[in-house]
Amino acid sequence: MPVNALYTDLSDYYDLMCADIDYRAQSDAVQRLQQLFGNGGLRHLDLACGTGPHVRHFLDAGFQSGGLDINQPMLDKAAIRCPEAQFAVQDMCTFSSDEPFDLITCFLYSLHYSATRARLADCIASVHRALQPGGLFCFNAVDRTRIDNRLFASHTVQSDAGHFTFSSGWHYSGEGERQALRLRIEKTEGDKTLTWHDEHPMVAVSFAELEALLEPHFEVHVLEHDYQRILPLGDEAGNALFVCVKR
Template sequence: MPGTTDTTDTTDITDITDITLIYRRADVYHDFYRGRGKDYRAEAAAVRELVAQRAAGGPAAGSLLDVACGTGAHLAELTGSFADAVGVDLSAEMLEVAARGNPGVPLIQGDMRDFRLGRTFSAVTCMFSSVGYLATAEDLDAAVRNLADHLAPGGVIVVEPWWFPEDFLPGWVGADVVRADGRTIARVSHTVREGRCSRMEVHYTVAAPETGVEHFTDTHVMTLFEQAEYETAFRRAGLEPEYVRHELFGPGLFVATRPGGAA
């Protein structure tokens, strides 16, 4: 149903229980990244431009699928450029927040490796390095193949990867304090390398007049795939990828098209 979340038969329960804590605290996530100044509007404009440059038949793209849409901030900035749009995310809590900012947009709970919508789209996006949570090259292959299966001939796919091993900075410390709607959120993180993965420990302190102060910790383990592993996954899915460096996206972007479509 438009504007609501549909959780029917799209996700394995073992995957849902493994969702990292901050994605269950979607309200904190949404307020923190907004407050820290993540420029969703500029990022969405960059994605629109990449799609317009590569879409078969010119800049008009009819439909959008945003996978790992989170709280729907990119989706809200992109929907005006497409005749229809759909969001998919693993976290029901993230989709609940996304529904508030995307009225009338269908939002589906599902795993990027195996959700099936039974239709294709002119553009498919997967932003904010969400593919980094995939544990293996086989998982990456499955996810990219599934995204490609939802891409129409002549359509464009845009994926923001996680860092490549040679670009990762071990020991990175992040610290921010933001204020939103009367609430103060402090976030401190420390990231190390463990084999093929980065492991980021994050501490949140959230203070509000009504509820007082709470503290929780979060752990993000993300795979440092090689650039060649991403490119291989795209090619196995029948797509020819282009890696694009962009000032708004630290890890860059992969952009690919499906052959066919209007001349």
């Protein structure tokens, strides 16, 4: 299967694939961070927004929220979920906006879809240009030096379309700027089971390397990957929440 074809071909099942994600908790946490670290403004943009579940929560909280993604089928569903929002087909590494934002988010480790460190640097620069003074950039990331290739997360969902099992895990060879997100989906309907495998190329960075890319543009706070509490990152953590204030 071609790279990223799974998200295009199975866009109808994307929300099922993410059914174990607490979008409200993630959105609420970033709204608190905006109050604590940001400029308090309400203009919000979600990068790699998918079908718009985070955007929905920001809208409901009073934000002027919208999103961008490279996948039109995802945005078609986002527009149904959030008819009052503005969505655009744009690459998050080269996007532009006519009006600046107070808050830009990138959830679900999607910043790694930049694929190379050069494009990641372009993404960071694009975000910086699109933010108001004192604006906030929030995203989560994984440290390439802490990836355990043996670990996979799985969950099952029953829907009218069948019984699904979704599995995903990071894979890093130990060198270079590429890691992979490996995905497996099984769909069982009656006595027939279909299986999809996919591998998405992602940029591999350590937290130190990521901070070095961010610091010319932002005041950077690296927090525990915990949407319930605000804690500084522990020494052994492999996942983190980055809170970046525009300089």
